[in-house]
Amino acid sequence: MAALVLHAVSLDIPDGAAVGILGPNGSGKTTLLRLIGGAARPWSGHVLLDGREITSLSRRALARRMAVVPQETVLTFDYSALEIVLMGRYPHLGAFEVERPQDRAAAYAALEATGTAALADRPFRTLSGGEKQRVVIASALAQLDLGQGLQAQGPKDTAASPGRQSVLLLDEPTASLDLKYQLEVDSLLRRLRDTLGITVVLSTHDLRLARSVCKRLVLLSRGRVIANGPTAEVLTPALIGQLFDIDAAAAAPML
Amino acid sequence: MRRAFIIGLCFLGMLVAIVVAPFIGSTPIDFGRVFSGDVALADNVDAQIFLIARLPRALAAALVGGTLAAAGVVFQGLLRNPLATPYTLGVSAGASLGAMIAITFGAGWQVGGVASASLVGAILAVLVVYALATAQHRGISTTVLLLAGVTLNAFFSALILFVQYISDFSQTFRALRWLMGDLDVASYGPILAALPLVVVAFLGFAWLARPLNLLTLGPEAAGARGVNVELAQRIAFFTASLATGAAVSVGGPIGFVGIIVPHLVRLLVGADHRVVLPASTFFGAAFLVACDAIARTVLAPIELPVGIITAMIGGPFFLWLLVRKS
Numbered sequence: 036m037a038a039l040v041l042h043a044v045s046l047d048i049p050d051g052a053a054v055g056i057l058g059p060n061g062s063g064k065t066t067l068l069r070l071i072g073g074a075a076r077p078w079s080g081h082v083l084l085d086g087r088e089i090t091s092l093s094r095r096a097l098a099r100r101m102a103v104v105p106q107e108t109v110l111t112f113d114y115s116a117l118e119i120v121l122m123g124r125y126p127h128l129g130a131f132e133v134e135r136p137q138d139r140a141a142a143y144a145a146l147e148a149t150g151t152a153a154l155a156d157r158p159f160r161t162l163s164g165g166e167k168q169r170v171v172i173a174s175a176l177a178q179l180d181l182g183q184g185l186q187a188q189g190p191k192d193t194a195a196s197p198g199r200q201s202v203l204l205l206d207e208p209t210a211s212l213d214l215k216y217q218l219e220v221d222s223l224l225r226r227l228r229d230t231l232g233i234t235v236v237l238s239t240h241d242l243r244l245a246r247s248v249c250k251r252l253v254l255l256s257r258g259r260v261i262a263n264g265p266t267a268e269v270l271t272p273a274l275i276g277q278l279f280d281i282d283a284a285a286a287a288p289m290l
Numbered sequence: 291m292r293r294a295f296i297i298g299l300c301f302l303g304m305l306v307a308i309v310v311a312p313f314i315g316s317t318p319i320d321f322g323r324v325f326s327g328d329v330a331l332a333d334n335v336d337a338q339i340f341l342i343a344r345l346p347r348a349l350a351a352a353l354v355g356g357t358l359a360a361a362g363v364v365f366q367g368l369l370r371n372p373l374a375t376p377y378t379l380g381v382s383a384g385a386s387l388g389a390m391i392a393i394t395f396g397a398g399w400q401v402g403g404v405a406s407a408s409l410v411g412a413i414l415a416v417l418v419v420y421a422l423a424t425a426q427h428r429g430i431s432t433t434v435l436l437l438a439g440v441t442l443n444a445f446f447s448a449l450i451l452f453v454q455y456i457s458d459f460s461q462t463f464r465a466l467r468w469l470m471g472d473l474d475v476a477s478y479g480p481i482l483a484a485l486p487l488v489v490v491a492f493l494g495f496a497w498l499a500r501p502l503n504l505l506t507l508g509p510e511a512a513g514a515r516g517v518n519v520e521l522a523q524r525i526a527f528f529t530a531s532l533a534t535g536a537a538v539s540v541g542g543p544i545g546f547v548g549i550i551v552p553h554l555v556r557l558l559v560g561a562d563h564r565v566v567l568p569a570s571t572f573f574g575a576a577f578l579v580a581c582d583a584i585a586r587t588v589l590a591p592i593e594l595p596v597g598i599i600t601a602m603i604g605g606p607f608f609l610w611l612l613v614r615k616s
Contacts, residue, residue, distance in 0.1 A: 114560070
């Protein structure tokens, strides 16, 4: 008998929002993210994208709107960084179709946008943790057709931003990185947020990343939302202390 | 460009091997005479040896080698395990058990023979493994698949020993020869019998090439990029298993082709399955034709089973691969 992981979670994520799901290990962050991404189905309840049930969209249609960056990517075979990014073009190609020039252009633009163009022909396996994560984010951008938008230093006017219709889900994107690479990923995500207007939803227990990237935070504890609001209002010693089950006084220096 | 060149080179290698191998053998035949149009086939001994005695064997080697190599690629991609072989999931053990039963008890059977019995054994093994791997899980659990396959391999091996124990001496001898993997094919019949399954399997392989690339990232990451993971896994499992069953029904469980060929090809062309699959197919075909030519001649007039040659080459290569990885 499987246990319920999430209880009565209700979230509204507007276009272009940068939302962080914050919580300790086992709080249901990853499950919530998998539900949003359509990788898991809810026992009961609904996940809607533009008012439509997410499971009613075809996998390919969904993949063109929403991309997922896992905590870590471990490969069985030696693909190059470019090949990994080109895999993002999967939902844009027919069953027996080979990548067209525009697919390669999208991949190169995504590599450029994430500062990994010089790594294109390197075996993915030989990259550092931060480089790997940036290449996987490039793959997500190629998937969402957003590489070019970032390169052009798109408009600040968020209503017209190229990424407004796109969602990027990141599951603890910095959890297996050391500080230097955490900062690399952090600054890249802020740039994506600001120049593309892309909707970012990330799960993390990294308070620094949450504050730096997210405009709104959802605090998740044992499968329940204990707070949901603007980052500044939610990142308080009292709430963070409650979330991680520590004294508010101990939480204060970390904020 | 380089990739197309390597696929072309492997294809050419396969053609050359198939044409050249029949000229190697105890009775020398003359190239010019074989293809001479002046003499009727009935009077042209060289052409008869080429077309009737030796070409079927070369074609069978090509079919079996290409199929095993391609199935190896697909299993390695499906299981995300570079050390998987076409035999990892119990297909060959099922096929072998079927063949053993036919050799021992099948003397009076009206239909079929060792080949069809091995195919039936292979299909039964595939169904059992599939039922186990999907019993507790939405989609296929590759972990259960691997465990079920390994367990079934061990169980079938025990049954094979049992059947061998109750066979008489000549049956045991035949069974052992079959288990070594032998391409003693002297007509086009076995090739034509296996061909439909192999063709269907390769249609599946062609569709699978790109999904297999993405499955390497893991099922969740592949799904997030729009891959229908359950469908791709099912097609990979069934096509590769049936292709393996068909290949084993022709040549017995010839070892190592399904692992060393894909690895050699990956060293040359990288990991993209759209290149690795066709290149491995052609290279595997050429490789087994060459191994069979060696097997027929190295200890002439004795003809060795080709499985001994592939094992002699494959065993050390496999070890080198393990050491190289670590």
